[in-house]
Amino acid sequence: MTQIKVGLVGITGYAGMELVRLLANHPTFTLTMACSRAEAGKQLADYYPFVRNLPAGQVTISQFNVEDAAANCDLVFLAVPAGTAMKMAPQLLAKNVKVIDFSADFRLKVRQTYEDWYAITHEVPNLLEEAVYGLPELYADKIKKASLIANPGCYPTSIILGLYAAFKHQIISTNDIIIDSKSGATGAGRKAQVPTLFSEISDNFRAYGLGRHRHTPEIEQELSALANTELTVQFSPHILPMNRGILSTIYTKLSKDISLAEIHNLFQETWRHSPWVRVLPIGSLPETRFVRGTMFCDLGLVLDHRTKRLIIVSVIDNLCRGAAGQALANANLCFDLSIETGLNSAALV
Amino acid sequence: MTQIKVGLVGITGYAGMELVRLLANHPTFTLTMACSRAEAGKQLADYYPFVRNLPAGQVTISQFNVEDAAANCDLVFLAVPAGTAMKMAPQLLAKNVKVIDFSADFRLKVRQTYEDWYAITHEVPNLLEEAVYGLPELYADKIKKASLIANPGCYPTSIILGLYAAFKHQIISTNDIIIDSKSGATGAGRKAQVPTLFSEISDNFRAYGLGRHRHTPEIEQELSALANTELTVQFSPHILPMNRGILSTIYTKLSKDISLAEIHNLFQETWRHSPWVRVLPIGSLPETRFVRGTMFCDLGLVLDHRTKRLIIVSVIDNLCRGAAGQALANANLCFDLSIETGLNSAALV
């Protein structure tokens, strides 16, 4: 098959690292450009020893330049900070290069919401309308036609997939949702800072950003769309002493009288044609290890008869499903490849 | 000071192990008896290399026998399974040996509740009234006079201390409490079983027992007493890839209009004379490492103005504050020692 040329801007973070890993196994996409200001000039295999003797290993790291990108890439993945992506994306789009952005710059439809939560002035608000939110189970049709894809955040991915069936079948109240999420430490990024040193995270557990994490408006935007009403959620992230994985424990109130067996059926029915969303048997709860390195989102359901709450436990790999793998699934859709291309590994347990 | 002789039945679990550690540093209690059916005959230092060259190391492990216990002990700690403690405790009490029981056998005041949740017939229900719930900040006066102390569960300890001030000052609703707790793996015990092997827990995270964990009735009994009304909670435990520590994220609804500063003041005021309960400054959240190996319970407070929820984050060491250390504090009270005797270490960060 003809190779499709893709570039990556921002190789030094964990999401970029994961994309490099996944591209090494992709049959159709060839990494032709890898950009990093700090590491420009090195071969990728010298920066990332794990790609030595693999095709991507011989790419020379370069500084980002839109002319080079246009000459060498059909699509560019942006794994750069919020605020930087909004500068690069328009340049690439102007050259007819498709863009999949890992940052939040194009996820929020309402400019003011972005500016309130991110404290950054949006420079290209006109693109907010055009950008497609890249959650493939919900928006595959739009993704296929998109030039600019806002790749979802890791927490929102776990939460939206967890709640989708419940909203679709209108079985839960929209005004009493509490989401207690726990993420592996790769979610905190690869910047050198004391709070994410090994000896600060290992054998330790803590919450952070309670009531003010930036994924909150993204979660609310997408859930409001599913619920057909503006809703507010309580979202509480925590950081786990492990590398990968997000588990979200989602507390909801049932809005109708329905048994767990019926709920389970609705969930299974909803996801019947989505092989990556696995509704576990009643009595089983998901574990992060069983999705490690994959696109799977595993869901467990518990109905507490004492409190009338439906608890949904949703698990993903934050780097694969929550970032680079989902970006690659979106890229597959953009180029009319089967969505699963290069993404059907079993979990590394 | 005259030494007080104490015994421990059940040395092979993590709570027993922690008690051995703490007794090695205690100036007044001497370990005179250490019982284990499986390990009887060995010296304690051969079973637990960490006590070699320390006083307790030379104790010979024995089988439990009430005559020996009466001859050698002023007090016995029972670190045995639920169902076994209720057999041993009456024998010891009959010999005028004080008992501090780590199991749930004497924690629940209502026999039927115990039998429903533990599926064990209670053999000495008459002792349920007599037993004192050993949470020293709440019940020090009763503990000082008690012969039989039901040492609290680890999760309940973190939760009751977290919520106490809120109930005392009647600032939260009693019917909408969700507790999302996360515990280190020592909480799962030291029995040989596949689900707690290193490679099943490491780099993994999961929930368990949602809606049916046995600490639920204990939490509800104690919170109901504080709230002066029967209440039901949503309690969700999870297991962390680390050894020690519990963090409970407690979601409450405010029942009155009150600012975070006012709430913080109420909490500080409530715990002013309890040096082990530390109310962190507004803006700070607790971490399990900062209480490791100690009696501290660190509390962080967040008020989310968008949702009107007060979130209380409560952190303890599950083995020290949540089991052996709390038992030792209770023993200190029983023998009129200062409650802090042997228990004032700083956390091993």
Add this chain to the structure above:
Amino acid sequence: MTQIKVGLVGITGYAGMELVRLLANHPTFTLTMACSRAEAGKQLADYYPFVRNLPAGQVTISQFNVEDAAANCDLVFLAVPAGTAMKMAPQLLAKNVKVIDFSADFRLKVRQTYEDWYAITHEVPNLLEEAVYGLPELYADKIKKASLIANPGCYPTSIILGLYAAFKHQIISTNDIIIDSKSGATGAGRKAQVPTLFSEISDNFRAYGLGRHRHTPEIEQELSALANTELTVQFSPHILPMNRGILSTIYTKLSKDISLAEIHNLFQETWRHSPWVRVLPIGSLPETRFVRGTMFCDLGLVLDHRTKRLIIVSVIDNLCRGAAGQALANANLCFDLSIETGLNSAALV
């Protein structure tokens, strides 16, 4: 391509688990039989949630039976204990089913050595000659023609690949080799036992089996063959608080005057056509994470001018290269597939 049918006896251990993972991605081999006495009757996806929605997930776990194996399998992988494999292999071979054995039963050429180190009487010593030691870089030609393959031990794999080039070019002394190996905890197996519980391994490090580990004779047999002389090694295993990976630090004495640059060239030359053995640039040392889940063996070289020692650091994934992946590479060779089929993933960093 026509599917080749393979069976696995012994699914419950980590090596079997890893083989299930790898088969899920293999384009030609189909898992048609999965045997376990304890779990017979379940669907594989119910025992291993990570294969739900993948082809292998629907296999029903069965008890081993040679008739069924012969009817359903072209090849059977034996992931059973030493002593059991020697009973199953002859039955399968008699039915013309190829066998790849993960145990030590067919690795040692000298029956007495096996019986001395394993304390098991060998029941089919005649097969020792016939069995091929399945290290593909060294014995691919024999493996292609073999019916019975003794899959190498994990430690020996890391050590033999580490030392091969040095022996081939006769640059080291044969009588002064010290190998200090460190393995992830999956190497200790998946049996329920206290010493491998999470809280015994986590945040802990220890040596074990010094001077008497059963991989010693296997290492010595293979190195003696390379060195063309009987040699003895000092082999010291340790257990790491992590899941996967072996790092062997190998201390050798140079037998000739040669520079590090020359040694590095010899190593690179030796492995030029073996893409899975990666000789790192001078100054780089390997890390276990960079081979996680892969067939790679990364080698780092250090020459200490003060002591005249060449230190070789060799790193593999103990479950993939050290067990299931290597077995699959051998199976590829047995059926004339490209050796890399299904095995070319980049490391899950």
Add this chain to the structure above:
Amino acid sequence: MTQIKVGLVGITGYAGMELVRLLANHPTFTLTMACSRAEAGKQLADYYPFVRNLPAGQVTISQFNVEDAAANCDLVFLAVPAGTAMKMAPQLLAKNVKVIDFSADFRLKVRQTYEDWYAITHEVPNLLEEAVYGLPELYADKIKKASLIANPGCYPTSIILGLYAAFKHQIISTNDIIIDSKSGATGAGRKAQVPTLFSEISDNFRAYGLGRHRHTPEIEQELSALANTELTVQFSPHILPMNRGILSTIYTKLSKDISLAEIHNLFQETWRHSPWVRVLPIGSLPETRFVRGTMFCDLGLVLDHRTKRLIIVSVIDNLCRGAAGQALANANLCFDLSIETGLNSAALV
């Protein structure tokens, strides 16, 4: 007892953090000064939440100033980088303040060796003679009279204590010693840098600095003194995915015909009066967890009859015995306190 006033310069590293922990439990030393350029002005409890509600928590962090130090301290611990300690120590000594230096600035007796390995010009070489190497089991008499104590490195501590008895009784060859050491990640310091981020260390293992680690000349200086001959060692450090602990596997060649039982007796005899050095029974090997947070050095002995090598496995806590605890033991000696004051905790298993 009269309190002795001590200061700490360099609170932000792990060794300083550990000293703060240990001082919180010390009955005689009061922390009166805590210095850090970056954190000056804060209360110690705000920087280190684990000391809230403990005496040291109310110390205000200050910038180092020799006048203040002299006014407030009888002794100052320097937990600052090599090169900085040599500037501060002479100032303090001139004011009659005792100094215990955690850096390497005063450990090496030969100025040139220091300058070769550390690439720093020594500014006060005259103090090299005066400084006492603070390994209390070997040099207690000198330590008691010293004003300037060079606190040993963590690796050297584990190695010198491991080999001392063997040299004392002249049972090993001096020219064939290989030391393979593995350290917890706190040993790499608390500086913000990518290679020590959680997700770079966790679930990973690697060697570093082979043949050129700066502790090599310190090890050689001290072992040469014990052996009464200049010797060279092979020293290989590795970094473990855990916080605390060093395990050194030390390979030696016996220089005489002697049984393991005899060797074991010699070791036991040697350390009979040193309660912190524990010679384990034959057949037992030490584990880092059993010394966590303590001054213990646990030794295991293996004699391999096949190779005639005596393998000594030595385990310490790198932060307590390998840094802050040893410093405190030295301080105890300096002020004629019992060496064990404040240091007799059992390990936090």
